[in-house]
Amino acid sequence: MPKRATIEKSRSRILAPQEEPAVAVRVAVIGAGYWGPNLIRNFHEHERSRVVTVCDLRPDRLRPLAKRFPGVKLTTKYREVLQDPTIDAVVIATPITTHYTIASQALRAGKHVLVEKPLVSTSREGEALIRLARRHGKILMVGHTFEYNPAVLKVAELLRKGELGKLHYIDAIRVNLGLHQSDGRNVIWDLAPHDLSIILHWVGKVPKRVSAWGRSFVQKGVEDVAFIRLEFPGQILAHVHISWLSPAKIRRMTVVADKKMLIYDDLESVEKIKIADRSAHLDASQEKLRIDYRLGDIVSPRVEVTEPLFQECRHFVDCILEDCIPNTSGEKGVQVVRVLEAADKSIKRGGLSVVV
Numbered sequence: 001m002p003k004r005a006t007i008e009k010s011r012s013r014i015l016a017p018q019e020e021p022a023v024a025v026r027v028a029v030i031g032a033g034y035w036g037p038n039l040i041r042n043f044h045e046h047e048r049s050r051v052v053t054v055c056d057l058r059p060d061r062l063r064p065l066a067k068r069f070p071g072v073k074l075t076t077k078y079r080e081v082l083q084d085p086t087i088d089a090v091v092i093a094t095p096i097t098t099h100y101t102i103a104s105q106a107l108r109a110g111k112h113v114l115v116e117k118p119l120v121s122t123s124r125e126g127e128a129l130i131r132l133a134r135r136h137g138k139i140l141m142v143g144h145t146f147e148y149n150p151a152v153l154k155v156a157e158l159l160r161k162g163e164l165g166k167l168h169y170i171d172a173i174r175v176n177l178g179l180h181q182s183d184g185r186n187v188i189w190d191l192a193p194h195d196l197s198i199i200l201h202w203v204g205k206v207p208k209r210v211s212a213w214g215r216s217f218v219q220k221g222v223e224d225v226a227f228i229r230l231e232f233p234g235q236i237l238a239h240v241h242i243s244w245l246s247p248a249k250i251r252r253m254t255v256v257a258d259k260k261m262l263i264y265d266d267l268e269s270v271e272k273i274k275i276a277d278r279s280a281h282l283d284a285s286q287e288k289l290r291i292d293y294r295l296g297d298i299v300s301p302r303v304e305v306t307e308p309l310f311q312e313c314r315h316f317v318d319c320i321l322e323d324c325i326p327n328t329s330g331e332k333g334v335q336v337v338r339v340l341e342a343a344d345k346s347i348k349r350g351g352l353s354v355v356v
């Protein structure tokens with residue numbers, strides 16, 4: 001059985017700058033559109049990995065990379081990547097509908113695989129990938145980038161240590177104007193994987209039931225606004241509002257527990273988390289029913305400044321070199337896909353509750 005990894009553990013293994021890496025993982029990135037170049041840069045800058053090949057169907061996407069990353073092989077055929085025995089790991093940043101085909105072929109070709117979020121288009125495909133990774137003894141990781149975000153990890157730590165008390169509910173909003181995706185997938189598949197991966201990580205459980213409603217205002221059949229409701233065991237509730245049709249960009253999550261409450265705003269540059277020492281309790285000692293509202297201080301804990309994507313890439317490399325199970329494993333990828341499927345189904349049934 002591979003060892004269990006934690007981000008904290010992998011952080012402690014960072015090499016001093018003067019040390020030469022003993023082993024470098026040879027990486028190929030497939031998909032060099034909007035997100036791919038960020039992955040290329042981060043693996044390129046990591047002392048224990050080398051980007052050896054970049055692949056994209058479109059030569060115009062590859063051309064600018066030749067200047068930026070000299071020495072990196074560029075190709076339009078991903079099968080060339082899979083046939084190259086010197087490549088250890090494949091990073092997939094192509095549209096969602098292509099993830100399963102490319103990832104399954106990469107695992108069969110004996111490569112470790114990091115797939116951008118969401119892992120795949122269906123949970124069946126995800127389960128098949130997990131089986132393939134096991135059969136070939138390879139790492140399968142999903143790019144749930146927010147699970148490498150220090151602010152998200154800080155909130156997880158506060159919840160784990162019980163500093164907020166018993167969790168009641170989480171409310172998430174991720175809205176902006178655009179960008180409608182070209183692959184026909186709705187806003188749920190584009191934006192909600194972020195909030196869902198964060199919420200599942202914070203709650204530490206999978207929701208029992210999901211209901212959602214949404215509308216296609218711009219492109220027929222492709223919802224550009226949606227509201228998802230999640231019911232977790234233990235009476236915990238969560239709500240996610242995602243939209244490509246909003247005048248302002250908002251990235252905010254509210255966490256309410258019985259001792260304290262907090263707001264995590266990812267667009268804040270310094271005080272990303274604000275913890276309010278506030279709560280409401282029924283005072284049963286009085287003759288008349290009375291609710292006590294506690295209005296204590298608001299504090300903002302220090303949060304490490306680091307690029308979450310760099311932590312994600314480093315964790316993937318560590319898992320390969322040290323045979324660890326990734327924090328964002330294939331299994332976690334499938335959990336999120338199951339919720340996305342349930343939300344899609346619920347929208348089609350007019351908001352009826354769907355068992356996950």
Ligand SMILES: NC(=O)c1ccc[n+]([C@@H]2O[C@H](COP(=O)([O-])OP(=O)(O)OC[C@H]3O[C@@H](n4cnc5c(N)ncnc54)[C@H](O)[C@@H]3O)[C@@H](O)[C@H]2O)c1
Nearest residue numbers: 031032033034035036055056057058093094095116117145
């Ligand atoms: N983790 C994050 O925060 C984050 C952010 C943005 C996007 N993403 C994810 O990254 C992935 C890519 O998104 P994007 O916005 O960069 O999309 P994009 O459309 O901008 O880029 C995708 C690229 O893949 C190429 N491509 C398609 N099929 C290919 C194939 N068979 N072989 C080689 N290249 C192929 C396309 O030519 C295109 O250049 C998606 O899964 C998306 O959800 C993740």
